[in-house]
Amino acid sequence: MNVICLTQANVVQGSGNSSFVYRFPTSANLDNHSIALASLTLYSCWFNVTAALGNNKLSLTIYPADAYTFTYSIVIPDGSYSVANLNSYLQYWAIQNSLYLIDANGDYVYFLNIAVNAVRYAIEIQSFSCPYNGDIATLPVGYTLPVGFPVAPAVGLSWNAVLTVPVGMSEYLGQAVNFSTDANSGNTTTLAYLSTICPQINPNPNVMVSITGISNKYAASPIIYSFSSAGTPFGSMIQERPNELLWNTLNSGNYNEIRVSFLGTDFRPLPLLDPSITLLLAIKSNML
Numbered sequence: 001m002n003v004i005c006l007t008q009a010n011v012v013q014g015s016g017n018s019s020f021v022y023r024f025p026t027s028a029n030l031d032n033h034s035i036a037l038a039s040l041t042l043y044s045c046w047f048n049v050t051a052a053l054g055n056n057k058l059s060l061t062i063y064p065a066d067a068y069t070f071t072y073s074i075v076i077p078d079g080s081y082s083v084a085n086l087n088s089y090l091q092y093w094a095i096q097n098s099l100y101l102i103d104a105n106g107d108y109v110y111f112l113n114i115a116v117n118a119v120r121y122a123i124e125i126q127s128f129s130c131p132y133n134g135d136i137a138t139l140p141v142g143y144t145l146p147v148g149f150p151v152a153p154a155v156g157l158s159w160n161a162v163l164t165v166p167v168g169m170s171e172y173l174g175q176a177v178n179f180s181t182d183a184n185s186g187n188t189t190t191l192a193y194l195s196t197i198c199p200q201i202n203p204n205p206n207v208m209v210s211i212t213g214i215s216n217k218y219a220a221s222p223i224i225y226s227f228s229s230a231g232t233p234f235g236s237m238i239q240e241r242p243n244e245l246l247w248n249t250l251n252s253g254n255y256n257e258i259r260v261s262f263l264g265t266d267f268r269p270l271p272l273l274d275p276s277i278t279l280l281l282a283i284k285s286n287m288l
Helices: 083-096 169-173
Strands: 002-006 019-029 033-043 057-062 070-075 112-117 122-127 162-165 191-194 206-211 223-228 237-240 254-263 278-285
Touching: 002 019, 033 206, 033 223, 083 112, 122 162, 122 169, 162 169, 223 237, 254 278
Parallel strands: none
Antiparallel strands: 002 278, 019 254, 033 237, 033 278, 057 070, 057 162, 112 122, 122 191, 206 223, 206 254
């Protein structure tokens, strides 16, 4: 058995650190040989919300029952977002767009809250009633509006901001495509919505290792191994050392190189932020 090592030096430029190539010193005849992953070390460093994944947009409407409705598109920067992180970003976005109230203590009051409901294995969207209807007199005692809050003629009704969930984020939040919360016009109640389908917070919970040259008539993709980031915080190291090597037969022939790719669950190359990867591949002759 022989071992080859791939590191950052083997990254294919322009691949987003998802592809590596090992070039043999001289052409290697691999007739009747098999290959297996011996060990893998890398960081948990792929985003779960990105423009490329199409799960980075939401829509928010205020004064939803009024002729002067304002609708905003929320574009979430690429990143690794827990539900709490996402909620924090929405609050930051609300501050940037002056879409909040200020209570008597000087605390900011937001229109929405998104949180994990562990008991129900769901994500819960909470929508809070806004008393302001264009008439400053409708605000509770001590409440004020931030500078830049959108102005509309008084409509005489309280309302809940309407959150619309397009495709992509619908999977993250566990809601149907284009699901919307209720305007709840004239009712001063808090609304709560649980996921109706299983939330997919991480669209790539498992990563597959693909190697060129594998002979497998039962599979269209040359996958030799898969691993998960479960239990590993974002930015922390993942170490994979199989207890038993899973040998994969190579197509017979002479090889100048072997290419390794990291794929997401959709079998597409998975961009990795950190190229600091060490991959050991074992190669053995089947004749021994």
